[in-house]
Amino acid sequence: MRRLALASLGLLLLALPWLVPRYFVFLANLIVVNAIVAIGLNLLSGYTNQLSFGHAGFLAIGAYFAALLTIHAPGVPVPLTILAAGVSTAAVGVALGVPCLRLEGLYLTMATLAFGYVVSEAILNLDWLTRGADGLRVPVAGLGPWRLATDVARYYLVLAVAVLMVLAARNLVSTRTGRAFLAIRESQIAAQAGGIHVAAYKTIAFAVSAFYTGVAGGLFAFVVGYLSPDAFDVFLSVDFVAMIIIGGLGSVPGSIIGAAVITVLHDWLAAFQNYRPLIFGAILIAGMLFMPGGIARALRVSLTRGGGV
Amino acid sequence: MTTATLVHVVVSGLATGCIYALMAISLVIIYNATRTLNFAQGEMLMISAFLAWASYHAFRLPLLVAMLVAVTASAVLALLIERAIIRHSIAATHFDVLIITLGLSLMLRAGAGIVWTHDEFPFPSFFSDRPIPLGPVRIAPGSLGIIGASLGLMAALYLLFTYTRFGRAMRAVAQNQRAARLMGISVERVYSGSWVLASVVGAVAGVLIAPVIFLSSKMGLIVINGFTAAVLGGFGSLPGAVLGGMLLGVLENLAPLYLPTGIKYSVPFLLLIGILMLRPSGLLGRSLQRKV
Numbered sequence: 001m002r003r004l005a006l007a008s009l010g011l012l013l014l015a016l017p018w019l020v021p022r023y024f025v026f027l028a029n030l031i032v033v034n035a036i037v038a039i040g041l042n043l044l045s046g047y048t049n050q051l052s053f054g055h056a057g058f059l060a061i062g063a064y065f066a067a068l069l070t071i072h073a074p075g076v077p078v079p080l081t082i083l084a085a086g087v088s089t090a091a092v093g094v095a096l097g098v099p100c101l102r103l104e105g106l107y108l109t110m111a112t113l114a115f116g117y118v119v120s121e122a123i124l125n126l127d128w129l130t131r132g133a134d135g136l137r138v139p140v141a142g143l144g145p146w147r148l149a150t151d152v153a154r155y156y157l158v159l160a161v162a163v164l165m166v167l168a169a170r171n172l173v174s175t176r177t178g179r180a181f182l183a184i185r186e187s188q189i190a191a192q193a194g195g196i197h198v199a200a201y202k203t204i205a206f207a208v209s210a211f212y213t214g215v216a217g218g219l220f221a222f223v224v225g226y227l228s229p230d231a232f233d234v235f236l237s238v239d240f241v242a243m244i245i246i247g248g249l250g251s252v253p254g255s256i257i258g259a260a261v262i263t264v265l266h267d268w269l270a271a272f273q274n275y276r277p278l279i280f281g282a283i284l285i286a287g288m289l290f291m292p293g294g295i296a297r298a299l300r301v302s303l304t305r306g307g308g309v
Numbered sequence: 310m311t312t313a314t315l316v317h318v319v320v321s322g323l324a325t326g327c328i329y330a331l332m333a334i335s336l337v338i339i340y341n342a343t344r345t346l347n348f349a350q351g352e353m354l355m356i357s358a359f360l361a362w363a364s365y366h367a368f369r370l371p372l373l374v375a376m377l378v379a380v381t382a383s384a385v386l387a388l389l390i391e392r393a394i395i396r397h398s399i400a401a402t403h404f405d406v407l408i409i410t411l412g413l414s415l416m417l418r419a420g421a422g423i424v425w426t427h428d429e430f431p432f433p434s435f436f437s438d439r440p441i442p443l444g445p446v447r448i449a450p451g452s453l454g455i456i457g458a459s460l461g462l463m464a465a466l467y468l469l470f471t472y473t474r475f476g477r478a479m480r481a482v483a484q485n486q487r488a489a490r491l492m493g494i495s496v497e498r499v500y501s502g503s504w505v506l507a508s509v510v511g512a513v514a515g516v517l518i519a520p521v522i523f524l525s526s527k528m529g530l531i532v533i534n535g536f537t538a539a540v541l542g543g544f545g546s547l548p549g550a551v552l553g554g555m556l557l558g559v560l561e562n563l564a565p566l567y568l569p570t571g572i573k574y575s576v577p578f579l580l581l582i583g584i585l586m587l588r589p590s591g592l593l594g595r596s597l598q599r600k601v
Contacts, residue, residue: 051404099586106346110536111585114578121575245408277419284412288405289397
């Protein structure tokens with residue numbers, strides 16, 4: 001039953017570009033990219049309880065890294081570019097994560113918020129490299145002889161990377177590392193008393209989370225084709241947090257659902273720019289008050305009540 | 310650079326610093342009572358400044374009356390928010406409440422944008438623009454006014470916390486909630502009271518700073534400076550909040566004199582990261598021992 005469902009979902013995802021209009025392919029690309037960020041953020045915030053408001057900064061680093069690499073070294077195949085974007089962002093994640101080890105709760109949140117702000121200011125001011133406020137046009141990604149010039153081509157790239165990332169995340173959370181993350185979330189002191197090296201695992205969580213977001217950033221650069229610092233503001237970080245809250249803290253499928261819901265909502269509300277934050281704020285509050293485990297837990301509860309699948 | 314410029318920069322830094330200090334105090338008041346951070350504090354300040362401005366223009370109220378209207382309105386707003394939303398999450402973790410207040414801040418800012426647009430408006434000031442010469446130094450009356458009003462409010466708060474029943478109840482709840490409850494203090498009433506008090510302090514800060522930075526839906530971002538000030542002084546300590554606010558204000562004004570001008574807006578963030586890395590407990594804060 002479960003296998004059948006997964007197989008049909010896989011087929012549906014593969015056939016999607018041929019079933020829907022072109023614009024929805026672009027939207028699907030955005031959803032998948034955001035889902036990778038949401039999974040990364042969830043590993044840090046949902047699993048390890050280190051709430052970050054700076055993931056737009058990580059996304060920006062990944063995106064600019066991939067864009068600049070493609071501009072200056074056009075021959076590099078796109079999977080390598082994206083891997084490099086992920087690794088370099090992970091390095092930044094470690095650089096931020098290590099000094100943040102002694103911070104908790106509010107302090108960590110504010111430090112990551114400040115980090116996100118400093119990144120967008122840095123992009124704005126390093127205009128010899130990033131072209132500052134003018135923005136940066138990202139060249140078309142190349143994979144050997146092919147050029148990924150259409151949304152459909154990019155869809156398959158994004159989807160392939162996302163499938164790998166989802167599988168990796170699912171594996172990670174069911175290993176020793178994932179259990180250590182959960183133990184740290186429940187109680188740092190108890191985790192430490194249980195023999196878990198809290199500092200090491202928190203750093204790993206930061207690095208993995210930044211890696212995911214950096215990879216997503218690399219994909220984002222190619223999907224959108226144009227980067228400017230104001231796209232990576234604090235409100236984007238807030239959107240990412242909203243995704244994992246709505247989808248479900250500490251749940252990989254929840255992250256994907258949350259990313260889809262928030263991205264589609266953004267698209268629907270594009271015509272009502274002024275009302276968007278109003279609705280988002282209301283959703284955040286309602287989600288916290290009435291659905292603390294997000295959609296993932298609500299679904300699980302209703303499925304088990306209905307006899308389960 | 311002459312001494313006169315330096316004095317001028319420091320005084321205007323102290324004036325901004327007073328606003329940051331008031332902002333930090335209002336964050337700390339709520340934090341001490343409920344152990345949560347009110348992300349929407351800046352937006353609540355923005356709403357009350359807008360209300361003052363709107364009543365000043367719509368009903369031609371005298372400036373002082375308009376400000377009293379704003380302060381009262383902010384108290385009512387805080388009470389409503391606390392009773393309608395925050396009270397339901399009393400058992401929730403600080404993480405949940407942080408997200409809730411974040412949602413609130415998004416809503417308040419969007420609401421202000423819908424009602425008053427996202428433009429900037431000039432805000433009337435009590436103080437004239439003509440600088441007062443003090444020997445060789447010229448000082449803007451606006452700065453002196455802000456410093457005077459803020460110090461007055463801080464003194465009033467000191468008296469409130471030291472000599473009134475309510476102030477003592479707040480300090481008791483901050484120290485140990487369970488013990489306070491056993492002594493017959495209504496912790497719920499202290500929660501509401503803290504929200505109202507914090508909002509009033511924020512509203513005063515709002516009407517004081519609005520003439521300087523213009524009135525706009527963006528002015529709520531000042532909450533970040535307030536938080537930086539509170540962390541700088543040691544989060545949870547009221548004298549620390551005052552000290553941190555003043556320091557931040559002066560540093561922010563001095564930095565562009567020695568560093569590239571673009572740095573001014575990054576100062577609070579860089580300082581926040583720096584202080585969190587080096588001394589997370591702040592200047593006057595004590596590090597906490599935690600239990601499982």
